[in-house]
Amino acid sequence: xxxxxxxxxxxxxxxxxxxxxxxxxxxxxxxxxxxxxxxxxxxxxxxxxxxxxxxxxxxxxxxxxxxxxxxxxxxxxxxxxxxxxxxxxxxxxxxxxxxxxxxxxxxxxxxxxx
Amino acid sequence: xxxxxxxxxxxxxxxxxxxxxxxxxxxxxxxxxxxxxxxxxxxxxxxxxxxxxxxxxxxxxxxxxxxxxxxxxxxxxxxxxxxxxxxxxxxxxxxxxxxxxxxxxxxxxxxxx
Numbered sequence: 125x126x127x128x129x130x131x132x133x134x135x136x137x138x139x140x141x142x143x144x145x146x147x148x149x150x151x152x153x154x155x156x157x158x159x160x161x162x163x164x165x166x167x168x169x170x171x172x173x174x175x176x177x178x179x180x181x182x183x184x185x186x187x188x189x190x191x192x193x194x195x196x197x198x199x200x201x202x203x204x205x206x207x208x209x210x211x212x213x214x215x216x217x218x219x220x221x222x223x224x225x226x227x228x229x230x231x232x233x234x235x236x237x238x
Numbered sequence: 239x240x241x242x243x244x245x246x247x248x249x250x251x252x253x254x255x256x257x258x259x260x261x262x263x264x265x266x267x268x269x270x271x272x273x274x275x276x277x278x279x280x281x282x283x284x285x286x287x288x289x290x291x292x293x294x295x296x297x298x299x300x301x302x303x304x305x306x307x308x309x310x311x312x313x314x315x316x317x318x319x320x321x322x323x324x325x326x327x328x329x330x331x332x333x334x335x336x337x338x339x340x341x342x343x344x345x346x347x348x349x350x351x
Contacts, residue, residue, distance in 0.1 A: 155337050164247070166328055166341035167282075182338070214281060218337045226272065227339060229281040 128230035143202040147215030155218040156198040160211040205237045242342035250348040259314040261329030271312040272330040
């Protein structure tokens with residue numbers, strides 16, 4: 125299995141509080157991604173990174189920000205959590221060789237916003 | 239814009255029966271296609287992928303998929319389902335510069351004994 129960890133694995137928070145989720149990889153892959161998974165929607169891309177300090181928005185980026193100061197870490201921040209951000213969040217990585225697109229996924233973080 | 243449709247939200251099959259999960263995609267260029275499986279409470283595991291060449295690809299756990307360009311489809315098949323195959327299955331399409339994937343909504347497979 126690809127070396128990807130996510131922390132925390134579970135979190136319950138209140139509306140309006142800031143939340144940061146961490147993704148850590150040991151594969152030295154260039155690309156990292158944050159998705160959210162909701163019933164009936166599959167996985168939707170929030171933000172992605174194509175290198176240190178290089179990030180871009182995905183399909184559902186409103187209310188989220190990201191940072192990547194090191195190759196191995198990709199942080200997802202909810203500045204002011206809302207109930208609509210209750211979801212399961214997955215991090216993924218890709219080495220991007222020849223644009224093949226294969227991604228490897230972390231175990232997920234279940235976030236509940238009350 | 240690229241998109242993926244998995245028409246079947248739920249499928250129930252008997253153990254030992256054959257399985258086909260449907261996937262239709264929309265993509266402007268040559269697509270890279272993937273099937274992932276997610277067991278309850280777990281992350282996604284890659285079952286198989288298609289980049290080019292032979293349109294019938296073999297994957298792990300006895301799964302295969304066939305790319306049909308004329309039908310924009312990439313259906314997943316297995317000749318004999320095992321109870322351990324019960325999971326959610328996701329089809330995805332990619333191939334752009336950012337290696338981004340677009341996922342379908344998923345198909346939940348239940349296996350009857």
